Amino acid sequence: MYDVKRLQVLAAVVENGSVTRAAAALSYTPSAVSQQILRLEREVGQPLLERHPRGVQPTEAGHVLVGHARKVLRQLAAAESDLAEIAGLRRGRLDLGTFPTMGASFLPLAVRQFRSDYPAIELTIHSDREDGLVQKLEEGRIGLSLLWDYEWERMDAERLSLTALFSDPTVLLVATDHPLAQRRRVAMTDLAEEQWVIRAGGHPVVEVLERSALAAGFTPRISFQANDYQEAQAMVSVGLGIALAPRTAVLNKHPGVEVVSLGSSAPPRRILVAHRPDRVRTAAEIAFAEVLVETARDYEAEVSGGRS
Incomplete structure (x- = not known):
């Protein structure tokens, strides 16, 4: 030597x-x-x-x-x-990406833990649509981001380095006075005669409905197109129709709505954390990714325990 x-x-x-x-x-x-x-x-x-x-x-x-x-x-x-x-890790900053349903549910839990462990790191969080988050990752404007995908269109694992965090099930939203509100679980085959409230603008949950309805043998009849899940819940609460949503999107449930399990008759989405594979990751990025994995383990166990 x-x-x-x-x-x-x-x-x-x-x-x-x-x-x-x-x-x-x-x-x-x-x-x-x-x-x-x-x-x-x-x-x-x-x-x-x-x-x-x-x-x-x-x-x-x-x-x-x-x-x-x-x-x-x-x-x-x-x-x-x-x-x-x-x-x-004793100083510096970290730029993260997220999307609205994660920013309103899971991500704050991870942020709270990370800030407790590394209080000197300045966090900046960017909320965007998925294509915007991917672009920010590729341009280096954020170091890592929460993303999602479904089984029929998986995120490109060569384009980004991906770690699966947890499965986010698709659930059914019905008004509290709807006949299905007292059911613990229903199947998509039970819903052929219903009117549907959907998300506007080609939202991914619309494709979930279309694929699930096709597998169940019917074409959904649309009564309203909502701009967000709060508006969708409001319309469901007054009986304009029923709706599908990821479970994380309705943790803050409208008082006039019941959330019913669909079991395996509607596909879940996969929640991911991603970074650019050719990027030299900072210690803060690595530490936050580890916090996300730990938080996801506890989060999924808690949510699973609360399912009907």
Whole structure:
């Protein structure tokens, strides 16, 4: 094993073309540089430099060793940078992405835990549609983000590095005076004659309804298109129709609505945390991802325990 400092000196001499210039770049004396090179040559067992009146040139062995030395020095610099990032858990900032239903349900639990563990880290959270979050990840404007997908259109695992957090079931929303309100569970096949409240603008939950209804053998009849889940719940509460929603979207339930399980007759969505695979992750990003995984484990167990 060769001394790293001597490898650094050799690389400096080759890059600068002379012992004197290398000494100035390293803040050494020329004599100290020459001594380090001589010791390295004794370790290697062969000459590394050819001395000329106007400077030095590496021998063939010198060329080979300098090439390896540069790799070693880059790796050490990367290690120092990584260690500095670990120290960054005592200060710094972290930019996260989320989408509205997670921002209103699961994410605050993770944020509370992270702020308790790392109070000096400044958190900035960006809420957006999924395509906007993916763009922010790819542009480096956020370090990691919560995302979602369904079984028929999985997120591209080559485009982003993904960790599944938990399964978010699709549930049925009915008015409290609806005949199904007292049921613990219903199947999509029970709902062929119902009117439906859906999300406007091609929302993903509309495709969930269409696929689930098709599998159950009917075409849903639409009575209202809502701009958000609060509006959808309000229309369900007055009997305009029934609706589907991810469970996390209705944790703050309208008092005139009941949430009924659909079991496996409607597909769940998968909640993910993502980062760009080629990004050098900061220690704060790694720590927050770990908090998300731990929080998701407790969250899913709590939500599962509360299901009908």
